[in-house]
Amino acid sequence: MSEEGEPPASDERALTDWQRLSPWAMGLMLVTAGLSLVRQHLPLLLAAVAGLTLVEHIGWREVGGAAALLLLLGGALCLLYYRRFRFRLDEDVLVIQKGLFEHREFKVAARHVQHIAVHQPLYLRPFDVVQWQVETLAGEASRIELPGIRRGQADALGRRLQADGPGNDRGEAPVEGLTGEPDAVAPSASRVRYALPPRALALHGLTSRSIYVIAAVLSPLVRPLERWLHDRLPQLDLLAWLPASPLVAVGLGLVAVLLVLAALAVLAAWWRFHGYVLRDDGERQVQVSGLFHRQEQALSLARLQVVEWVQTGLGRLLGRGYLVCHQFGSQGGGAAESRRFLVPGLTLTESERLIGELWPGGDRLPPLSRVSRLYRRVLWLRILLGLGAGVGGLILLVGAPPLPPWGWAMLAASLVGLGGGAAELRWRALGWARRGAYLYVRQGLWGQRTSVFPLPHLISLSLRQSWLQRRRSLATLELQVANGRLTLPFLEEPLARALADQLLASVESATERFPETRRRSACVARR
Numbered sequence: 001m002s003e004e005g006e007p008p009a010s011d012e013r014a015l016t017d018w019q020r021l022s023p024w025a026m027g028l029m030l031v032t033a034g035l036s037l038v039r040q041h042l043p044l045l046l047a048a049v050a051g052l053t054l055v056e057h058i059g060w061r062e063v064g065g066a067a068a069l070l071l072l073l074g075g076a077l078c079l080l081y082y083r084r085f086r087f088r089l090d091e092d093v094l095v096i097q098k099g100l101f102e103h104r105e106f107k108v109a110a111r112h113v114q115h116i117a118v119h120q121p122l123y124l125r126p127f128d129v130v131q132w133q134v135e136t137l138a139g140e141a142s143r144i145e146l147p148g149i150r151r152g153q154a155d156a157l158g159r160r161l162q163a164d165g166p167g168n169d170r171g172e173a174p175v176e177g178l179t180g181e182p183d184a185v186a187p188s189a190s191r192v193r194y195a196l197p198p199r200a201l202a203l204h205g206l207t208s209r210s211i212y213v214i215a216a217v218l219s220p221l222v223r224p225l226e227r228w229l230h231d232r233l234p235q236l237d238l239l240a241w242l243p244a245s246p247l248v249a250v251g252l253g254l255v256a257v258l259l260v261l262a263a264l265a266v267l268a269a270w271w272r273f274h275g276y277v278l279r280d281d282g283e284r285q286v287q288v289s290g291l292f293h294r295q296e297q298a299l300s301l302a303r304l305q306v307v308e309w310v311q312t313g314l315g316r317l318l319g320r321g322y323l324v325c326h327q328f329g330s331q332g333g334g335a336a337e338s339r340r341f342l343v344p345g346l347t348l349t350e351s352e353r354l355i356g357e358l359w360p361g362g363d364r365l366p367p368l369s370r371v372s373r374l375y376r377r378v379l380w381l382r383i384l385l386g387l388g389a390g391v392g393g394l395i396l397l398v399g400a401p402p403l404p405p406w407g408w409a410m411l412a413a414s415l416v417g418l419g420g421g422a423a424e425l426r427w428r429a430l431g432w433a434r435r436g437a438y439l440y441v442r443q444g445l446w447g448q449r450t451s452v453f454p455l456p457h458l459i460s461l462s463l464r465q466s467w468l469q470r471r472r473s474l475a476t477l478e479l480q481v482a483n484g485r486l487t488l489p490f491l492e493e494p495l496a497r498a499l500a501d502q503l504l505a506s507v508e509s510a511t512e513r514f515p516e517t518r519r520r521s522a523c524v525a526r527r
Contacts, residue, residue, distance in 0.1 A: 015089040015156055024127040025148020026082045087146060089160060094134070096144060106144055110161045112136045114303060114327055118154050118296035125294070130154050134161070158298055162284045193285070194354060196276035200345030204322065205269030206262055207315035208344070214264050273344050278354075285325075285358070287341065299341045303327040305482035306453040307358060309351050309365070313446035323351055325358070326483040355452060361436055365450065368431030368442055372474055375430075375490035380423035387415045432488055434499070437506070441479070441486045453481055455506035463500050465493070479503075 077100065085098040092110040097103070115135040124130065132146040132154045146154075196204075205211075274291035285299040304325055311321035325341040343354060352364055391411075403411070422445065429444040434455075442450040460480040469475055475496040477488040491499070 018086045018088045022129045022148045113161050116298045120294040122292040190281045193280045194278040203320045204345035205266035207320045210268050211265040305457045309450040366433045366435045368433045372490040376427040384419040
């Protein structure tokens with residue numbers, strides 16, 4: 001018997017031979033594909049049924065015979081697809097052969113594996129079958145999927161590909177200061193790093209951005225709901241218990257809407273992150289979550305590039321946030337959230353502990369240094385110009401309101417105050433710090449996002465100056481990392497140049513010790 005959490009040894013040995021998909025998965029794929037076709041072509045199907053009813057010689061017997069013929073044809077194609085689809089491991093290369101009428105073969109080397117995900121919808125759970133996906137460094141366009149294999153095979157595939165991947169006797173560059181002993185072997189026993197309690201799950205639903213997404217999705221229903229209330233409200237005799245004051249009634253309505261949105265956001269978080277567990281499996285960090293649709297993601301520490309500590313505005317008030325772990329090619333805002341390695345419902349202390357476990361020495365977020373105060377003035381002018389242009393455009397569209405002179409003065413003063421407050425918050429949120437082998441960069445306005453990455457993980461940098469910055473001996477430093485661009489504007493020019501030289505020296509030092517990083521360092525030097 002294998003240890004708990006370890007796949008049976010027979011599954012790993014069998015991967016060297018040709019393996020096929022689960023027969024249960026093929027049957028379910030036939031059903032789901034049929035339902036998908038019906039849903040996508042429902043108008044055509046209804047039109048065909050309506051046309052058949054007008055034909056006198058077509059009855060239930062003929063319709064049943066045609067349906068049986070289509071079912072047999074689908075079963076034959078499904079059986080052919082099952083016989084054509086097979087996969088195996090050739091040392092550290094995953095070989096997949098598939099194709100219904102056109103035979104195709106895919107090969108994925110373990111050193112190119114970027115992301116592994118395992119999904120188990122509710123209808124696959126009784127059969128212990130999962131959907132297994134792998135992506136290479138090319139990103140989502142290179143995704144290859146095994147639509148239905150046994151759980152043991154999925155675990156064995158993930159372990160073999162991660163064990164033969166980067167960072168395992170392949171000369172991947174460790175960061176100085178990340179580990180005390182670079183060649184130390186991680187323990188093979190899996191342990192739980194973090195389990196999401198119910199209270200933290202509910203708070204994550206309230207403090208995440210899903211509440212804004214839900215509000216945007218439900219916004220088209222506002223007008224139909226308004227018309228329904230306008231038609232039905234006088235007949236329901238609700239005026240007896242509604243507040244007499246219109247302002248109080250509108251306030252209660254807004255509170256009710258916010259409560260509904262909050263409840264939906266909590267339900268969405270429960271749907272996705274129920275039973276969330278983060279396990280330490282040596283080189284792999286594995287997370288499992290989902291109420292009905294269980295999904296599993298594996299993060300390779302050798303591929304880990306940037307860790308972000310994210311807090312929304314409400315999250316800062318409630319003291320909650322989440323960690324986002326980025327690998328090669330993962331963009332911070334453009335990638336789908338389901339593809340990112342996310343640890344939800346954390347306090348600041350818990351986030352620092354997890355960052356320290358992923359990168360020893362990277363915990364305890366240090367005090368951050370702010371940029372020049374001149375940047376606050378520049379922000380204030382930009383925001384003020386934007387607000388002025390918006391108000392001017394609105395006046396041109398709907399006309400100028402009948403305000404007295406003191407009313408226009410109050411409007412101008414309110415715009416100036418609003419712009420100054422937003423500029424102050426934006427300037428205070430922006431900060432940076434360097435401690436040891438790590439750089440910390442924080443950005444945001446009301447919500448904040450702090451990026452933590454080792455200096456050798458920098459992809460490119462650029463130092464630029466505007467005419468105003470040249471007069472004030474300031475400069476802007478732009479850093480390109482795995483999750484996007486980080487900008488440090490209006491730094492003192494000597495400080496910006498010294499920081500750029502330190503970043504380049506760190507990358508060049510890693511290049512000299514580990515030649516595999518030479519291409520990335522050359523990119524940095526050219527910029």
